Amino acid sequence: MVIKHKFLMKTEGAWSDADELLLCLDTGSWRTERPVADREKCNYCGLCALYCPPQCMKDMGDYFVPNLDFCKGCGVCAKECPRNAITMVPEGEFTDG
């Protein structure tokens, strides 16, 4: 048998580390709705970052934005934001989606 596949796992066992592509699945492609943050409303409380299941809210210093490479669009951030600064917008409304 000729194996053409280039092996992804570096170890014999089923190990994957956090700094290589194995922990970086393209979960952003799963999204059907995108969180859009209103920077004016955001008071940097950080609840969105605390609740975000894949931990993909980026800390921008005095506000948060979702990392769209990983955001699955679950909407927890929009639900939990006390100032309603995050709106879930269908992906179809974006041209980059």
Place this chain on the structure above:
Amino acid sequence: MVSTQKGQVRVITGNAAAAYGAMLCRPDVATSYPITPMSEVAEQLSTFRAEGLVDTEMVEVEGENSAMNVVAAATLAGGRAFTATSSWGLVFMYDAVQHASGFRAPVVMAIANRETPGILAVSGGQQDIISTRDTGWIQIIVEDCQEILDSVIMAFRLAEDYDIQLPVMVNYDGFYLSYMAMPVEVPEREDVDRFLAPLKQQPERTKLVPGKPLGCGTHGIEVGFVELRYKHCMAMQRALEKVDEIDRSFGEFFGRSYGGQIEEYRTDDADIILVTSGGATGTARVVVDAKREQGIKVGLVKLRLFRPFPRQRLSEVLKGRKAIGVIDRSVGFGWNCGPMFMEIRALTPEIGIIPMLSYIDGLANLDITILHIERVVDEVYAASQGKPYQEVTWIPLEE
């Protein structure tokens, strides 16, 4: 040639032999949830711990499922871990059993074989081996108490080998061997340390270290899954040769060896071959000797390794014979024959088309007697002479 190391002979049960074997390998973690007929293994290990013979951390668990998860996790943290179970306990940890092998966690587990659910049979049988046949574990089946102890030691060397990294089950007949006391030579701990020392020369296997984030078994998506399954299968194949190698090494070290994957008895000039596994092999040896006296050229093969399946070595020994009889202590649902028979039948392209006879016997603690095995030899011999034969026989139902 090194002189073989002697130990102290003690009269102990099969369960105690398993516990002695584990204790001598100094596991870092051990746990077991009690179940008939293996509870004594955990009791003995706890006694060794209480007596200060080992510093093994004994984890108290609420069930077998937790037990398997504890030992698998312990090996992923780089430790040596041991557990034991039987039948319903094995079934209750079924998902964890597959986690362990999928994680390539080198756990060693002793199993006192017993009938599995759902007919409540607190009695011996090998159905639990069959129920975990396809879980990706290495499965060794042993014949007597000495072999239990020795095989547990060999199992650690096999499981933790860098080229293998697979969990190993050491199977022995529940009720028969588990409770039967036999003289067993218990090796000195320092000698066992030396026997296991080659593991320390190998590269260190990947392990969980605080502060260094690692996932295990978490990224089997798409072709990554295929890759891991392939590696697992290749490790299983490597284990075949490794079992023989470790068995030879054990023989040189302690003066006892068991043939590795299979043990052959009087097969050299045999026309017909009987295949058995576990404790029934002892009875079969007696029958083979008696039948040889009567002029029947019968040989015996003890199947020691069931997974990975010793395809090549079995083919070599079975090729050119006139008929084969296989005694199974379990059933193969959907095939109406013994599971081991079914696998040996799959060797037909290698060994040729000859009569193969399946015998199901010894279920639920029924004895596989000398009379039963004599009957098997007679029928296999008749089949080898061209007489008509019945392919599958449930011996207890024909008595």
